[in-house]
Amino acid sequence: MLDKVTAKSAMKTDTTEIITSMKRFREPPVRPHAGDVAIVGAGLIGLSIAFELASRGATVRVYDAAEPAHGASWAGAGMLAPLTETIKDESLRRLCELSLRAYPAFTQAVTAASGIDAHLRLDGLIYAAFDSATRDDLLMRAERLQQRGFPVRTLDHREAIAFEPVLGKRLVGAILMEEEGHVDNRRLGRALSAACSALGVAVKAGAGHVRVKHDQRKVLGVWTDDGFFAAGVVINAAGAWAARVEGVPPDCVPPVFPMKGQMLALALPPALIRHPIWVPDAYLVPREDGRLLIGATVEDCGFDSRVTAAGIHVLLDAALKALPVLNDFAITETWAGLRPATPDLKPFIGATPLERYFLATGHFRNGILLAPVTATLIADAVEGQEDETLRLFALQRSQPEHAHV
Ligand SMILES: Cc1cc2nc3c(=O)[nH]c(=O)nc-3n(C[C@H](O)[C@H](O)[C@H](O)COP(=O)(O)OP(=O)(O)OC[C@H]3O[C@@H](n4cnc5c(N)ncnc54)[C@H](O)[C@@H]3O)c2cc1C
Numbered sequence: 020m021l022d023k024v025t026a027k028s029a030m031k032t033d034t035t036e037i038i039t040s041m042k043r044f045r046e047p048p049v050r051p052h053a054g055d056v057a058i059v060g061a062g063l064i065g066l067s068i069a070f071e072l073a074s075r076g077a078t079v080r081v082y083d084a085a086e087p088a089h090g091a092s093w094a095g096a097g098m099l100a101p102l103t104e105t106i107k108d109e110s111l112r113r114l115c116e117l118s119l120r121a122y123p124a125f126t127q128a129v130t131a132a133s134g135i136d137a138h139l140r141l142d143g144l145i146y147a148a149f150d151s152a153t154r155d156d157l158l159m160r161a162e163r164l165q166q167r168g169f170p171v172r173t174l175d176h177r178e179a180i181a182f183e184p185v186l187g188k189r190l191v192g193a194i195l196m197e198e199e200g201h202v203d204n205r206r207l208g209r210a211l212s213a214a215c216s217a218l219g220v221a222v223k224a225g226a227g228h229v230r231v232k233h234d235q236r237k238v239l240g241v242w243t244d245d246g247f248f249a250a251g252v253v254i255n256a257a258g259a260w261a262a263r264v265e266g267v268p269p270d271c272v273p274p275v276f277p278m279k280g281q282m283l284a285l286a287l288p289p290a291l292i293r294h295p296i297w298v299p300d301a302y303l304v305p306r307e308d309g310r311l312l313i314g315a316t317v318e319d320c321g322f323d324s325r326v327t328a329a330g331i332h333v334l335l336d337a338a339l340k341a342l343p344v345l346n347d348f349a350i351t352e353t354w355a356g357l358r359p360a361t362p363d364l365k366p367f368i369g370a371t372p373l374e375r376y377f378l379a380t381g382h383f384r385n386g387i388l389l390a391p392v393t394a395t396l397i398a399d400a401v402e403g404q405e406d407e408t409l410r411l412f413a414l415q416r417s418q419p420e421h422a423h424v
Pocket of ligand 1: 059060061062063064065082083084085086087088089090091092093094095096097098099226227228229230256257258259260261263264265279280281282314315316355356357358359379380381382383384385386387388389
């Protein structure tokens with residue numbers, strides 16, 4: 020971890036750097052042709068990069084060992100919530116905010132190319148307290164965020180109930196993150212796959228465990244179950260499996276590891292709950308069709324992706340304690356996914372020591388949120404545009420010795 024002095028100066032540099040990126044984000048430069056690109060992994064990260072690069076004129080192929088957008092990107096809750104998530108690292112929080120701001124234009128472009136609406140909703144996320152200690156913590160947190168200019172509002176009981184009637188009599192207080200929200204990540208996955216196809220991207224499902232081929236200096240392409248495909252650029256977007264992508268030099272392997280998350284869904288009447296609600300030890304995220312997602316555990320148990328009795332018990336216990344009104348609704352689905360975690364909880368975005376081999380992985384709890392900004396940063400890097408922001412997310416940054424979550 021950074022010591023205090025380094026952290027302070029890093030924060031200053033981060034601010035300048037990310038503001039520069041934000042300006043560029045609003046005024047995209049004229050793009051040169053990006054060449055032939057192979058992407059390993061068709062999650063939201065790989066597909067967003069493919070969509071961005073193809074929009075800029077590159078020839079792109081995406082290879083997935085399984086189905087596109089069926090890994091963590093399918094398992095996630097789709098919350099877009101950089102403030103609620105309490106991200107301690109300033110550079111990561113700013114990157115998340117940048118991506119949140121890019122979301123409306125991103126989903127609009129994906130919908131225009133695919134005809135599929137990903138149901139983006141950025142009309143607030145509520146954090147609810149059911150005892151006075153939690154309420155006091157929330158109020159302090161809201162005050163700190165307000166002092167820094169963030170759009171956070173405290174709600175009294177009447178206002179909170181007006182916002183989400185389901186919160187009920189036991190509610191003691193709540194805060195509202197006014198500009199946060201959610202996207203239906205499964206619909207976004209389908210939309211991105213269709214948008215990529217519409218732009219001529221070849222998305223290959225069941226390609227086997229894709230391996231990278233390189234010479235002394237640079238990448239040459241990828242090996243799949245269907246043989247070798249030459250590519251001038253290879254991007255590792257293999258999520259929790261990114262460290263297992265074979266064929267690259269040891270100093271290009273990112274220290275990414277899986278962190279399991281379990282969730283379940285209840286069938287509610289549509290619009291009974293309209294905004295994501297955080298309660299102690301769980302969050303609830305509504306979908307347009309009436310499903311209510313309840314998540315999520317964070318478990319360090321390797322590549323085990325089973326749904327367990329204990330995992331579901333913990334989530335239901337937290338949700339029903341907060342909202343007993345949920346007791347009578349049917350459970351329609353349980354599932355688990357593997358988040359790509361890193362020792363310092365920051366993603367790896369950018370170049371590696373192997374020429375033309377890039378990483379876009381390790382997005383941990385915020386990969387759905389970070390998809391638009393990751394796509395832009397990687398596409399810029401592939402086109403050879405230097406971006407100072409990438410230094411903060413480079414593979415070569417120093418890492419703490421042990422993972423901590
Ligand atoms: C329960 C849960 C809740 C979450 N909630 C949120 C949330 O609310 N908001 C948010 O922003 N984020 C959330 N996340 C995190 C987010 O889902 C992930 O950070 C993000 O989806 C990672 O995307 P990805 O494309 O890197 O990985 P994935 O979606 O896992 O995609 C990686 C793909 O790579 C493929 N692959 C792996 N190895 C190879 C290989 N060698 N060859 C070919 N293909 C390969 C896999 O088959 C997979 O399809 C959540 C995650 C979980 C599990």
